[in-house]
Amino acid sequence: MEALVTKIREAAKKLLSDGTVDCVIGYAQGTVPMRDYPYFAYTPEEADNLTWSPFCTNNLANFLIRRPAGEKGKVAIVAQGCVSRSIVGLIKENQIARDQVYILGVPSPGMVDRRKVEALFPMKTITEVTVDGEDLIVKGKGFEERVDQKKVRRDNCYTCVQRNPVIVDELMGEEGPSDWGGNIDAVAAPWEKLEPLERWAAFEDTIKDCIRCYACRDACPLCYCHVCFVDESQPQWCGKGQDEADVATFHLLRAFHCAGRCTDCGACESACPMGIKVRRFTSKIEKDVRELYGYTPGLDLESTPPLSVYRPNDPQEFIK
């Protein structure tokens, strides 16, 4: 891990000092445990704040499209597998140009779900978490325990199929095996066992605590619409309150907007303050798109996204 941090810093310093990029977007250590955050290094000195850990759960591709106007020079970005796949998606959707971004690819070890760690210590306050090989050392008032990282990975990191970055300008660390053994269908599977009414009940149960803060949307690199449908006011498509139908509309429409585009990076779930499992919806749609059109988002720059083309032999079952 430390070698990787050094490598990222050195690469960033070089890019900033030789003027290849104006800015390196990476992660820095947060002020609270398990929260490394998106950090923008503009100078070689600032590059020393960059870090890498199992707590890098924001999808940095998001910031390629949310940069302030006037800051459109070339940037470098630290990208693990899922982030690189999001970048591919954004290039294909013409949100960024390939030559405007320099990718520091990092083969991913899988990230930790801080909520799973917190859940191991109910009602206790965690004051410090450090990484020790495969373990986390979790400290709080009156306790210190080792936790195996494998037990507290984010759900999407268990099911991840492509941890190696798919496009890279410079590779940080050693590439891992191409098949990680992740089974992405595992998330969608429970839906398929349910009858329609049970599915609806499971859906309602999943979103029952949603406070509509939209952190899931705002953390997602795919949610880049200038005006989101929930913010449209002429006409207003969706009520703005906590009415069940409106909350459900938000989640249904957002999930469908991600069809054939979501890379299952998990940034939406990591951002949600209420622990809502929003990926349950996108994963089922991901599976449908893969099975119906043979398409997995973000793997290459060449293939055409299925929802942007019409083919006479496309399956029609869903509108029968």
Added chain:
Amino acid sequence: MAEKILAKDKLGGFLEGLTSKYEVYAPQESEGKAQWARLEDTDKALWEFSNTHMSPKEFFFPQSETMMRFKNVQDGEEGMVMHSEPGLGDKRLLLNIRPCDAKAFQVLDLIFVQDEMTNDFYWRDKRENTTLVGLGCSDPCPTCFCTSMNCGPHSTTGLDALLVDLGDKLLVKTLTEKGEALAEGLADASAEEIAAAEAQQKASEEQIESQVGMDQVLSREVMELYEAGHWSRVQESCLNCGTCTYCCPTCHCFDIQDETSGETGRRVRNWDSCMSWLFTMHGTGHNPRGTKLDRVRQRFMHKFKYIPAKRGGEVGCVGCGRCVQLCPVNIDVRRVVNDMNA
């Protein structure tokens, strides 16, 4: 106003008494977190917790609140006549509310109820019909900084009574008439018991590690702070998601909408957030807070400069630390205020 003693072996009976007279809500454990819920089983009330996941703001300022109802037909006799919603009615009591949250609502009183023109019925009604029984913190979180925000782990502002845990008994500090009524029949605390509660308060205050400076923020000119260079760094990673505003006990922005369905309709007030571009979007298309930087700056300037300037020095933050814990990109209010103060 008075200091009374409630032995813990009498606590069950005391709480039963409360639930028979009031609709009692208290923090209870749910999914490993302290969350507010109706107290059905008095054994379930939490006495040891750091703070509740979400603030109890919802009790006074619900996320979606029906203000009035109407019939959406123009020619009928009833058409378009507004009918007010009933007030809170039954007396409500929040048990074991943290001093920071109680203080936050006292700050919001200054905003919702200012004078005859700004006298919000919906807020006032719920405030008047709710009794707040606080529980002093003995184990503050590393993210708490209440002592820097005119507040503290045993602050009594805004409470009707404050409970201090003394091991086998609770010291009940009554602060208002509502609080006195609760403590009726309890024995007076002895000098030692009062001293023990004071010692505990001091110990809790000393445990607060985060200190946030405010002196420069308060004395600096508004425009000097507004134009400070650090905002561009604060906004870089901000998602403008609004999580910080929704979890905050003092954030209070709202949007009023009319919703109609067939012949009936209602006027509803929903939480809104300075982080949303739509919040400040004008009908003309002009947006005075058009960029991410404008919106992030607004949140901090509002809390730490505009509110103090307009409301006699009160700060729009009580240091509960929720936004620090929940911001998905770790924008830490303590760091931002320290930058404003630098």
